[in-house]
Every structure is written in C-alpha cells, then in structure tokens.
Amino acid sequence: MQVLRHWCCIVLLTNYPLKSDAERKSLRKGMRTQRAKAIDPIPIDDYLTKMPPEILQQILLKVITEDGDVAFLRLSLTSRIYKEIVSDAKFREQAHYIWLDSVINWSRFSEDYKKEFRVPCSLTECPKCGDIFKDCPPGYVGDGRKGVLRGFYSTIDFPGYCLAECHFNAGGEFPYENV
Ligand SMILES: [Zn+2]
Secondary structure: OHHHHHHHHHHHHHHOOOOOHHHHHHHHHHHHHHHHHHHOOOOHHHHHHHOOHHHHHHHHHHHHHHHOOHHHHHHHHHOHHHHHHHHOHHHHHHHHHHHHHHHOOHHHOOHHHHHHHOOOOEEEEOOOOOOEEEEOOOOEEOOOOOOOOOEEOOOOOOOOOOOHHHHHHOOOOOHHHHO
C-alpha cells in the first residue's frame, strides 16, 4: 500500500507540477478579471452600434410615425446614435413622406396636385403655442402623428404659425385685409 501511495504521489507531481507563488497569483488575478467581465453588463450603446443601421432607422421611423414630430426631440435626447440618425436630412424627409402618405389619400387627387403638394418640409416651432409643426409651403400642416392633419395651410394666411388661431392670438390680421 505504501508503494502504491508513493507511486501515486510521483504520478501527480510529474503530471501536475507545483506552481510558483507568482504563477498562482497571476492565475487568481486572471480568474478574477474573467468573473468581473461576466458580471458587467454590456453598455446599451454596444447593442445599438452592433445593430445594422438600416434596422435601427426603420425602428426609429416607426416611433416617429406613431408619436409624431415631438419624437425627433425625444429621440435626440435619448442617445447619441439616435440623435445622429434623426438629425439626418434624408431620414427626416423619409419620415415626412411616411406621415404625408398616412394622412392623405393621394389616389383621390390628380398627378399635378400630388406633384405640387407632396413636397419636403421643415419642422418649425410655433412662436405662439410652442408646438412643433410641419411647415412646408406649399403643402399640408400637422404635428406628424399618424392620422393627425391640421388641414391645408397657406403661407399668406398665417406664416410661421401652426394654426390660424395662433396667428390671430399673436396679433395677426386677416390675410385678405393685407392683400
Ligand atoms: Zn401654435
């Protein structure tokens, strides 16, 4: 039995040599670092940067279509990546056409009408009520939410205001009095 025990020790020592203090220390450190990495959550921006930009754009377009133009500001404040996407002129134009097509049935109008009024726009803050609205002469106004259309605007009637009401409340006059 003693011989067997002796043989076992020799086999163990040959196959698993004793590690030096420095080796054991670095091994422990390595294990600690690995554990810390496993616990640390991946920062949220990492998910976003790994996501194909086209997919992220489609998701944000959906958010803007549902929530309206106010979502541009909210998304800009949410993340640097969102801000880059929603600030892009092409993205804004795309969002605008999705909105316009959702509130107007173009098939009811002539091609000439569509050509004249299915045009790009800019987002303007109404100086009276502070609402952000689509300011795109010639065309339509609205707050960019699906199904919400404030009606036809006119640059002569109330330029820079979201509604005629805001224009008059701010001291504006009837357009035909100025003509
Ligand atoms: Zn207003």
